């Protein structure tokens with residue numbers, strides 16, 4: 001079983017994660033992880049913290065000379081700002097120091113309910129963990145998962161499709177090209193004109209003390225048919241991926257394939273008809289690209305987003321997600337002090353104005369983690385060599401199906 005846990009507070013000493021279930025013989029280096037951590041910190045509209053910190057992962061166990069051992073892998077990411085927060089966040093008891101207590105819950109955050117639920121009189125005890133800082137740890141795990149998937153020809157791509165109502169007219173292209181275009185955009189958006197309009201919107205929102213949300217797509221290409229299962233609700237791949245996406249802070253909607261459009265589209269245009277014979281490899285259309293075998297069963301459309309009956313069907317897995325606007329506003333919203341019960345403007349923590357580009361990178365990570373888990377469930381072995389043997393045998397079996 002592939003699983004992981006993260007720990008760490010936003011201004012604590014470090015984020016930590018332990019990954020269990022990785023096979024022996026997988027190549028892992030910190031620079032690959034750091035590259036994704038850097039991508040998570042980028043994007044137009046981020047706040048001050050991204051300027052003072054540059055995340056870097058240390059691999060502290062489970063890897064020797066660049067290869068996994070089969071034992072749990074532990075990663076840590078230090079919070080570089082930690083020294084400035086030592087008084088407020090020291091795990092050791094402290095008296096007579098500024099604990100940077102927070103008494104004014106921010107609407108849209110875990111602040112108020114978290115304090116009630118855990119009985120905290122200082123909301124900092126909630127916000128330090130509920131913060132999206134935690135996603136740095138998930139991006140690190142995602143980088144490892146991507147490395148595993150890459151061994152088997154599976155790639156994960158993403159791009160931003162909308163910010164604050166400004167939609168990018170993303171023309172069908174192969175996923176790699178769209179992703180490469182997105183990587184060169186400050187909004188991680190493959191359409192240049194839309195990038196410009198999105199940055200302008202962000203400038204306006206910032207000037208008004210407001211914030212913006214948006215949406216993004218994650219696409220996984222090269223996924224074999226048969227990951228996940230139709231037999232139990234909690235093994236359905238679409239359910240697992242949806243949960244992972246929804247668990248990202250501020251994500252409020254997730255779609256697979258046509259998503260909500262299925263409600264208004266006739267069945268004849270929703271289902272993907274089945275063909276048999278020779279066909280092209282990845283296709284020229286990101287939405288209707290095919291399982292990259294040269295012949296066999298294939299589809300000409302991909303309304304299902306690569307998942308039917310809770311299982312990957314061989315077509316690219318297409319996930320869309322909607323992110324709400326960042327809840328901390330520089331023009332603070334109204335709230336109530338938890339001690340005095342008096343009306344106040346909510347606290348302002350250092351904050352982003354728009355973090356949709358970063359969310360798309362986190363989306364890639366959590367999709368990679370779920371796919372790696374499903375892949376290991378199906379083909380798992382103790383070493384990469386053993387998994388490769390299992391995988392080859394399966395591909396041979398389905399090729400002659």
Ligand SMILES: Cc1cc2nc3c(=O)[nH]c(=O)nc-3n(C[C@H](O)[C@H](O)[C@H](O)COP(=O)(O)O)c2cc1C
Pocket residue numbers: 047108109110130131132135248249250251324326327328329350351352353355358359362
């Ligand atoms: C990459 C990323 C960065 C974020 N940055 C901020 C931020 O700077 N300020 C803020 O108030 N919320 C930020 N959020 C959103 C909050 O973490 C989130 O809205 C909050 O934890 C409440 O969770 P919920 O929106 O899922 O209910 C960010 C989210 C993500 C994914």
